Amino acid sequence: MTDIRPMDLGEILDGGLTVYRRHFSLLVQLGVVALWLPVALTIYLQLSGGPQLHPVLYAVTLLIQYFASLLLTAGAVRVISDSYLGHPPRLHDALSLGFSKIWPLFVVGIGYAVVVFVCMLVPGVIAAVLIPILAKGGAAIPALIVGLALFAGAVWFLVFVACGYALTTQVVVLEELGGSFDAFGRSWDLTRGFKRKVFATAAVALIIFSLPAACVAVLAEALRQPAPPVGQAFTVLAALLPIVMTPLLSCIFTLMYYDLRVRREAFDLQVLGQQLGIG
Template identity: 50%
Template sequence: MADIRPMNFGEILDGALMIYRRHFGLFLKLALVALSVPVVLFVYVGLRAFGDLRALGDLTNALRTLLYLVPVVIVYYAATLVLTAGTIRIISDSYLGRDPRLHDALALGLSKILPLIAVGLGKAIVLGLIMIGAGVVVGISGAVFKGSGVGILLVFVLACAALWFTIFVACGYGVTTPVVVLEELGSSFDAFGRSWELTRDFKLKVLGLAVVAFLLCNILPSQVLQGIANVVMKTAPVAGIVLTVAAVILPLILAPVIAAVITLMYYDLRVRREAFDLQVLGQRLGIV
């Protein structure tokens, strides 16, 4: 059994990648089971809308088709929560010296799906209200001081402040998912206060890890492959299609790395604040 200890920025990323390599097959199965259906639906609906618009020039049908993406996005979000909770189980089993199993990971993810959805929607509402409120303030300021140099400067400052505050709050709620999965809460929404307390004084670290993880495991591989696909599509359509599909599949394969980073970040914060014990973790998950 390995000791969980405070980790620096690089150690969390290295640890996530090490665990991913060690259990690559299991993570791949978990990602495919959790995300394959919503990803396929997302691609199908998106391509259908694009095809309607391109072939018929029918904007109304294209927009109607795109509306079908709303439930698909909700299903995809729920699937990512199952993936994250399952990843937490795999990491925990690994640290506790047990052989992680797909069934256990999926069982934990599904058992936590309702509180995770509730907390996720609550987080989206909070951040959405912050952005709407900030937009209203910026818009009113722009209207009052329209055209003047002072007005432009004020709008810029307010926009930057609003962006900073939104990111600050998002980082404060950055470990709500591990909190819901691993801790005994009176209410699912207690995860907000708990996450805020754990991330106190560490919000910049949370932001840095989130940005690096999403860049390396989602945005960069997807955009690079899609860019290459766009270049070769005219001269080699088959290769372009293959690369386009790969641009969708690769982030799916790498998704557990992001979940592992979030999980290790949670462990790190608990160790720093509370000397978090592995034995407690095992008892919470029912594996000790």
């Protein structure tokens, strides 16, 4: 059983990697069960001419992959939490919790997408109104300055909001809520005063997650013409990587959730066990 305590950025990353390595086999099994179908469809699409030749199948694949990723993420949170409680993680328990949380996570995901869209839309509308007015008045330089300022402000605001709602998945999976949208307020409360830490942790985690996929994708594209069989092998590998890498994101974000709850609420193992119904 591992104590839950406040952690700095390095400790969260190290702890996430430790849990990921300790339960790598189980997390990969979970990834295979959750993602085998969308991964198989993705491989078929990539090897049969690309998504542009199969737009309907591509859309269906994206939809299936989204729901499968929700299942994998929720299941991984259960594995991580069981590990902290000293309770042997089991694939059945992870899948059971994952299936029970798919719909709430889907609702929250839709809400998150709407929030992000609004955050991008408002500055865009303001820019579309102000910049032409300034440009017509012969104020090209002020128009450019206003455009750059609006762009910078929009990026900052989008990142700020994204950091505030970064823990909605963990909240939905680990807490009892009156409704799915309560996860937004709950995540915002937990991240209040810690958004820089959330941003830094999320940025490093996303780099760790994206770098292998980017490298493999570049190799696949580079070898597609000179060595088609090797290029296809790298294409298949790129499609398989989410099975292995997605649980790592869950490990890091779940430990960040633990850290913020400990800091704000003296969150401990007993509370975690009660939330999962095993304490």
